[in-house]
Amino acid sequence: MSLNEKRRVFLKGSLAAGALGAAAGMLTPGAVLAAWNKNAFTAKSIDEAIAAADGSPVTTPSKDITIKAPDIAENGAVVPVTVVTKMKGVDSITLLVEKNSTPLSAIFHLPKGTLPDVSTRVKMGKTGDVIAVVKANGKLYSARKGVKVTIGGCGG
Amino acid sequence: MAKTIKIRAKAKNGITVVKALITHPMETGLRKNKKTGKLIPAHFIQEVVCKHNGKEVINCEWAGSVSKNPYLAFKFEGGKKDDAIELAWKDNMGNGDSISAKIR
Numbered sequence: 001m002s003l004n005e006k007r008r009v010f011l012k013g014s015l016a017a018g019a020l021g022a023a024a025g026m027l028t029p030g031a032v033l034a035a036w037n038k039n040a041f042t043a044k045s046i047d048e049a050i051a052a053a054d055g056s057p058v059t060t061p062s063k064d065i066t067i068k069a070p071d072i073a074e075n076g077a078v079v080p081v082t083v084v085t086k087m088k089g090v091d092s093i094t095l096l097v098e099k100n101s102t103p104l105s106a107i108f109h110l111p112k113g114t115l116p117d118v119s120t121r122v123k124m125g126k127t128g129d130v131i132a133v134v135k136a137n138g139k140l141y142s143a144r145k146g147v148k149v150t151i152g153g154c155g156g
Numbered sequence: 157m158a159k160t161i162k163i164r165a166k167a168k169n170g171i172t173v174v175k176a177l178i179t180h181p182m183e184t185g186l187r188k189n190k191k192t193g194k195l196i197p198a199h200f201i202q203e204v205v206c207k208h209n210g211k212e213v214i215n216c217e218w219a220g221s222v223s224k225n226p227y228l229a230f231k232f233e234g235g236k237k238d239d240a241i242e243l244a245w246k247d248n249m250g251n252g253d254s255i256s257a258k259i260r
Contacts, residue, residue: 036203036248037217041219078224079223102219102221104219105219105222106216106217106219106222107216107217108214108215108230109214109216110230111211111213111215113213113233113234114213114214115171115230115233117230118214118228118229119227119229119230120223120228121227122221122222123220123221123222123223
């Protein structure tokens with residue numbers, strides 16, 4: 001099977017890369033997937049990440065965005081988050097975790113007809129805010145929700 | 157490849173709710189192997205696309221900070237029983253999987 005062959009080749013390649021050091025391994029992802037927004041996902045600050053993901057770091061806080069997340073997360077490795085908004089014409093929902101070393105966690109592109117109501121689970125290194133940025137009709141709106149983390153989900 | 161995706165789509169009152177679970181380690185690349193002290197290479201899903209009757213209904217870009225064995229739920233308008241739903245993912249190492257299912 002061709003997929004399996006590829007996998008073999010790939011495994012060999014990754015072993016070699018591992019021997020050369022992590023840097024060699026880090027070069028591959030960008031080449032594999034052009035669509036993936038590398039600049040946004042490697043940004044270290046929230047403003048940079050939002051700017052790279054949505055085109056501008058300026059967002060308007062909005063009460064129409066609801067972030068459903070626990071007040072206290074016992075396990076930071078699995079924090080369920082739901083973002084819902086009543087706004088119309090939502091193009092994308094961007095999810096960031098304030099205190100992670102690379103804050104951007106996920107971007108959801110919503111074509112017309114898909115409701116602005118998405119759920120996933122994220123890792124949180126420590127207590128901080130979960131930030132949702134909603135792009136609707138070309139404008140950016142944001143909301144925050146504080147989550148207290150008792151056991152970190154990154155490292156350890 | 158072993159099946160990595162579980163998906164359930166249900167149509168009710170003109171709105172379809174899709175819930176999916178993907179089996180994936182989602183390594184951030186920041187974690188260390190406790191025995192060797194070396195960093196575990198990043199290995200996470202970067203892109204998830206879901207289609208309804210061939211039309212894209214969601215397109216996600218993810219980072220390693222999405223939890224291990226990621227969960228995704230979303231809703232879209234339209235969709236009825238027995239419509240085709242397709243979900244596919246791709247990770248930073250070039251692996252991927254897809255599944256086709258029917259709306260219930």
